[in-house]
Amino acid sequence: MKRGGYLLALVLAIATVGLVVVGTVWPNQSAAANPDAGARLASGSSSPQDAVNTLLQQIGRRDWSAAYSGLANKNDFSEAEFASDLTGNYGSLRTYALLDGFDVHPLRASTDEAQFRANLRWASVVGTFDDPRDLRVVRKGDHWQVAWPLMKEARVPPQVIPVNYLRWDVINRGPQDDWGTQDVEAPHVRIVAMHPVDRGGGVVILGELLNEDVVPAFVTVKAALLGANGATLATEDSFDKISHLLLPKQVSPFRIDFRNVRLSQVDSVHIQPSSSLVSASADPVIGIESQKLNPVPDASLTGELLNQSGQVVNVAHVIGTFYDGNGQIVWVADSYPSRALLPQTPVPFAIALPADVSSKVASYHVMTTSYRSGHAQ
């Protein structure tokens, strides 16, 4: 019995040493998808894949200096330009985003050059966004280096853009005002369309809200699903699937997602729009150009945002309403372009569409909401 115990201890010790050796010689390559993977891989660029992984890990750690120094084409741009290509400028969504992960797929390879498609996933407060880049990797002596495909941000030439500003200021009732001193009236808003659908194991309420007043409105929409006995099954609001600020006669779509409720359980839907009067500006005006529906497999609506004003828009929110041939809303989706909107400079956007919805879409309407430092519009 005692002899058997020694034997077991010996087997465990040999197995442990063996596993340590295996782990050292053949490290787990799946760690490459994690930008926080250890710096040990950073020194290795003996293969094109290693070079790409190393670079993306350095980017994930925001180690711009190390990442830049290892680039094959660093003479084409400065380290600051390289960093701002990844982290953005002008308080855009990118400036607040962190690299959450990446996927790397080889496209082709030769003895001196290889090409990869890297998809960088950035995490931001409004969700993740993808940043696909085609990377060329070249052999330099006994190691490989990545040539970074820098996307230079457009520079706006010095100019004067005349804008007639229009804004609404509100003086509300104060605490010193007597009882019965009326306040300014809340804007009148109206639900002009509503369509519940059963989707993905839950219920989705799609609709549109019109500001029929002559003043700007800050709007929200809440919905309650009621069962056959009148009991409330669930209550939700539209959160960011709506444009919260509506100028006079402007229409916003809204989408309210209820998880874990089936449409068959729902007897009625109680929708409650609410509005309040807010100070707002009618600018900036943003044109939505070259809108185009793309079929499956990458079903989406793509286009470009053109900021027609002279101000920088830090973050833009694009919301699309999609209708079938009968004019009924079949989907509401949104996206946030990761780059700031510079004056008169087009910025691309893409709104992803579920494949089954894409085949039903006959027409669509797109609107934008913009956020500027210290302002929302």
Added chain:
Amino acid sequence: MKRWATALCGLLSLLAPYGLAQPSAWRFPPTVQAGTAFSVQTSGSGPATLYVVGTGDALQRSVQLGQSIAFSSEDLRNAGHYVALLVAGTETQSAQFDVVASTQPAGLSFIAKPSRLPVNQVNGLSGVVYVLDAFRNLLVQPQRVTFELSDPSGGTQSRVATTRNGVAWVKMNSATKAGSSQFRASSGDIRVQRAVLNVPGEPCTVKMNSHGAGQRIVLETDPLRDCNGNAVPDGTIVTFTEVYGGQQTTVDVPLKRGVARTELLARSRAVISVASGVVMGNEIRVTGGQ
């Protein structure tokens, strides 16, 4: 015998708050006008404590029995039902009385709703007045209230209403012209004013014009007016849509100085339309890139 005496004392103690223990010398007036001075004569001798509790008022005062208790005009201002207790040692006397609002209106609480409404709305505007005295007590006696609504074109609507239980109300029509109306309510020499905004309705038509500017086409609407001829207010969103080769471009432009203006790329065989709210405007077909 002792048992009967104890029961009688207990009964008197219970009935004391309801005034049955009030001696004839403890004479409180049944009603007192808010903000008026009065006095109450007491009987007996020695020190006592007076408590007066009512709606929004409570006071405690040391008094001397046998002398009159004076209430100044500052003491009782809020209308309502009051209970007075005079406590001397173990003996308590009580009385109940009402403080009523004065008969003279001193203030109006005027609520005009809505403060913003479309032109030409019959009975679309309501005015409600609460007539109050100097101490903000509701005057329940009937009072005549005059309502006047002056519209932006200079006309005036007038109605007279009499308060019921302190409240008078009317319904008025909104003005035919857009702009600010003054809605006044008056009773006696008290006058209160509210601003009511008459706003234009939907645009009656939307018409745009275009001219080329290089590669771009400049689009501008005619001044937008509702069907009563009122200018649609600045800030109203006008949507321009250009459809071309399976793609489209849209711009939501706010009206400024009555017109909406934008520039779009002039694409060959594009169709440009314009709309504001639910009102569709005309279409322009671009030929040959212009």
